[in-house]
Amino acid sequence: MMVDWFWLPFAEFGFMRRALIACIALGLVSGPIGSILVMRRMSLAGDAISHAVLPGAAIGYLLAGMSFAVMGVAAFFSALLVALLASLVSSLTSQREDASLAAFYLIALALGVALISVSGSNVDLMHLLFGSVLAVDRDGLFLVAGASSVVLLVLAIIWRPLLAGSFDPLFLAQYGKAGRLSTQLFMVLVVLTFVACFQTLGTLMAVGLLMLPAIAARFWVRDVSHACVLASALAIISAVIGLLLSYHWRLPSGPAIVLSAGVIYLGSLAMGTRDSLLALLLKHRRHKEA
Numbered sequence: 001m002m003v004d005w006f007w008l009p010f011a012e013f014g015f016m017r018r019a020l021i022a023c024i025a026l027g028l029v030s031g032p033i034g035s036i037l038v039m040r041r042m043s044l045a046g047d048a049i050s051h052a053v054l055p056g057a058a059i060g061y062l063l064a065g066m067s068f069a070v071m072g073v074a075a076f077f078s079a080l081l082v083a084l085l086a087s088l089v090s091s092l093t094s095q096r097e098d099a100s101l102a103a104f105y106l107i108a109l110a111l112g113v114a115l116i117s118v119s120g121s122n123v124d125l126m127h128l129l130f131g132s133v134l135a136v137d138r139d140g141l142f143l144v145a146g147a148s149s150v151v152l153l154v155l156a157i158i159w160r161p162l163l164a165g166s167f168d169p170l171f172l173a174q175y176g177k178a179g180r181l182s183t184q185l186f187m188v189l190v191v192l193t194f195v196a197c198f199q200t201l202g203t204l205m206a207v208g209l210l211m212l213p214a215i216a217a218r219f220w221v222r223d224v225s226h227a228c229v230l231a232s233a234l235a236i237i238s239a240v241i242g243l244l245l246s247y248h249w250r251l252p253s254g255p256a257i258v259l260s261a262g263v264i265y266l267g268s269l270a271m272g273t274r275d276s277l278l279a280l281l282l283k284h285r286r287h288k289e290a
Contacts, residue, residue: 009247016247019133022144022200023239023257026209029148031232032155033193034214036186039224040166043211045098048105049187050194050207052082054112057128057198062115066127068140072147072195079191082108112203131202131254134246140199147196151189158182163224201254208258209235216265219272234264 009016037046056078060071082104089104090097116128127135136144155162161182197206213234217227242257271278 009244015134015136016243018136018138018141019200019243019253020240022133022136022141023243024236025145025148026197026200027213027235027239028232029151029193029196030210030213030235031217031230032228033151033190034210034235035217035224035228035231036162036166037190037211038214038218043215045101046190046194046211047207048086048101049079049083049190050197050210051105051203052079052108053191053194053198053206054078054128054203055108055115056112057203058112058115061128068137068143068199072143072199075198076191076195078108079194080188083187083191109203127202129202129204130252131198131200131205133200133243133253133257136200144196144199147192151193151196154185154189158185162186201257205254205258208261209238212258212261212265213238216261216268216272219268219274219276222274235261238264 010020034046037043053075056074056076057071059078060067060074063074064070083101086097086101086104089095089100093100112128158181165183193210194206197209201209214227214231216234217231221227221230238261239257241260243253245251245260246253246256269276273279
């Protein structure tokens with residue numbers, strides 16, 4: 001009876017079903033994208049790009065109000081511009097790309113907040129920063145599902161050279177333009193993924209669903225493909241738990257989803273089969289006994 005009560009919102013309410021479908025789509029794409037970002041040691045770069053969507057979303061909001069389509073397109077080009085500017089600065093100067101990316105994302109974040117604060121309201125600003133997956137309408141759902149489908153399709157096409165470049169950049173350099181193109185396309189996919197996540201979780205929470213399950217998965221499996229699948233499963237589980245918690249305990253949906261992913265990460269850190277605290281403790285004990 002208690003189990004039926006807990007799952008009842010998905011059966012009774014259309015907005016909960018739309019939120020669930022959107023989160024499943026985001027979970028499927030977050031697993032592989034997040035896992036590759038972790039493998040390439042680009043976790044913080046992903047965080048920077050997630051914040052870079054805000055000025056574009058703010059401009060889209062000023063032009064068309066809460067139109068997911070307009071805001072999504074504007075957010076995509078905003079984040080892409082920040083990534084291109086950071087790459088250009090690092091290629092023209094001695095500054096590392098992570099430093100230039102941090103500088104541009106802070107500028108973009110401040111610009112987006114200023115635009116919304118001047119022309120919008122505190123409610124609009126909170127919506128853009130923290131999202132509202134429970135408010136996703138049919139157009140927003142199509143946008144999230146479409147963006148996720150494109151990301152998965154292109155990722156499948158560039159998967160082999162992308163993995164080769166992640167493990168051995170010098171080997172991939174032998175492919176010339178093809179190798180560089182796969183890396184550039186991957187950054188475009190990262191931007192598109194954050195645009196899809198932003199529609200539901202906001203610019204500040206989007207990186208949580210993308211990175212936390214991917215980081216947690218590395219405590220359980222070594223193979224990259226298995227890590228991608230596990231990360232997607234953990235992201236979907238986090239989203240389902242977060243949605244139910246937000247409904248039953250009146251919590252904001254985005255933070256509830258990310259906190260659920262955080263609990264899964266902490267559990268993986270403590271109990272995972274690879275490099276977790278428990279695994280390191282058992283390894284140390286075996287060494288002492290030997």
